[in-house]
Amino acid sequence: MIPIDDTPLVRDGNVLILAYDHGLEHGPVDFEAVPESADPERIFETATHPAVTSIAVQKGVAEAYYPSYADDVTLLAKLNGTSNLWMGEPDSAVNWSVDYAAELGADAIGFTLYGGSNNEIEMAEEFRDAHETAREYDLPVVMWSYPRGQGLKNDTKPGTIAYAAREALELGADVAKVKYPGSKEAMETTVRMAGPTKVVMSGGSKTTDREFLESVKAVMDAGGNGLAVGRNVWQRENPTRILDALEQVIFEGASVDAALAEADD
Ligand code: FBP
Numbered sequence: 606m607i608p609i610d611d612t613p614l615v616r617d618g619n620v621l622i623l624a625y626d627h628g629l630e631h632g633p634v635d636f637e638a639v640p641e642s643a644d645p646e647r648i649f650e651t652a653t654h655p656a657v658t659s660i661a662v663q664k665g666v667a668e669a670y671y672p673s674y675a676d677d678v679t680l681l682a683k684l685n686g687t688s689n690l691w692m693g694e695p696d697s698a699v700n701w702s703v704d705y706a707a708e709l710g711a712d713a714i715g716f717t718l719y720g721g722s723n724n725e726i727e728m729a730e731e732f733r734d735a736h737e738t739a740r741e742y743d744l745p746v747v748m749w750s751y752p753r754g755q756g757l758k759n760d761t762k763p764g765t766i767a768y769a770a771r772e773a774l775e776l777g778a779d780v781a782k783v784k785y786p787g788s789k790e791a792m793e794t795t796v797r798m799a800g801p802t803k804v805v806m807s808g809g810s811k812t813t814d815r816e817f818l819e820s821v822k823a824v825m826d827a828g829g830n831g832l833a834v835g836r837n838v839w840q841r842e843n844p845t846r847i848l849d850a851l852e853q854v855i856f857e858g859a860s861v862d863a864a865l866a867e868a869d870d
Contacts, residue, residue: 606779606802609745613679614713616658619825619855620780620805622681622715622747622833623652624661629686635836638811642839645670651844652678656852661715661747661833664701668709675710681747682706683715684735685728695719695754699731703738713745715782720772722754729776736777747833748778749807763791770799782807782833785820792827808834814847818861821854831855 609615614622625648627635636643645666652660652674659679662671663686671680684706685697697717706714716732719725732748739746750769752760766786773781780803786795796804806824808817817837824832832855838844846868853864 606774606777607740607743607745609779609803612712612743612745614659614681614745614747614780615803617856618830619658620803620831620833621656621658621851621855622661622782622805622831623648623657623659623838624683624808624833624835625666625839626661626663626683626686627835628666629663629688632689635840638840639842648839649674649678651839651848654845654848654852656848656856658831659713664705667706667711671709679713680706680709680711681713681715682709682711683717683749685717685731694724695722695751696724697728699735703735703742703744707742707744711744713747714739715747715749716778717749717751718772718776719754720750720752720769721757721760724754732776745779746777747780747782747805748773748776749782749833750778751784751807761786763787763794766791767795767798770795770802770804774798774800774802778802780805780830785809785824789823789827792824792829796828803830805829805831805833808832808837811836811840814850814865815861817847818850818854818864821851822861825854825858 659681661681685699750773763786770781850864850868853859
């Protein structure tokens with residue numbers, strides 16, 4: 606990993622990535638709760654909130670929408686991704702190159718690795734190529750580190766999440782995006798295993814404001830560095846309110862009660 610604190614991806618040492626690659630990864634079903642969320646422009650608007658340190662999108666959405674927002678948002682190019690229609694062993698197609706992402710103006714790259722998949726070797730080699738090209742452009746690299754496949758489908762066991770964070774460090778990621786392992790204690794171990802690689806929590810499916818903020822608070826208290834979140838922001842009718850609260854918890858060290866009170870002000 607390289608120092609990334611001075612890059613646009615990071616604010617005061619921490620990170621809040623607004624993920625919006627769900628149209629590919631999950632399909633239109635994720636937009637049903639709030640139909641307006643299918644419009645990428647709405648999410649780019651949301652990403653102009655000062656708490657958001659980057660918006661993570663696939664190539665097509667970046668090409669179509671980023672040029673109008675280049676002065677207002679930080680682009681994280683999510684290089685690989687696969688539709689939910691794929692029924693094989695977990696894998697992810699590399700849909701754009703680092704060179705093309707840099708040409709479009711990306712400030713960081715994102716890459717999924719499914720450790721434990723039968724395709725892990727090939728994915729790690731693709732990650733190597735993306736990582737080493739990103740270094741030529743001084744772009745921070747975020748690994749969506751998701752152990753998955755064979756006996757491991759969607760595993761959030763503490764030992765598995767700690768391994769996911771360690772794998773991100775070992776392969777050179779600057780930020781490891783991992784699922785919440787269930788407790789602050791388990792997150793502490795995860796953060797320790799990641800060494801200098803920043804650890805951020807993956808948002809997950811939509812929960813209540815309090816439940817969500819409490820998991821984020823536990824991550825921060827465990828030494829984590831923030832969040833990469835999609836549904837828990839843009840599946841809310843008022844994404845600004847939860848971003849106001851997240852800004853308090855992630856960047857101001859506020860309690861959940863204080864953050865909620867501030868957001869309601
Ligand atoms: P969420 O906060 O909505 O979970 O988004 C984070 C993310 O990693 C997205 O970037 C991605 O589309 C999605 O989760 C993948 O989720 P999964 O593979 O677990 O279904």
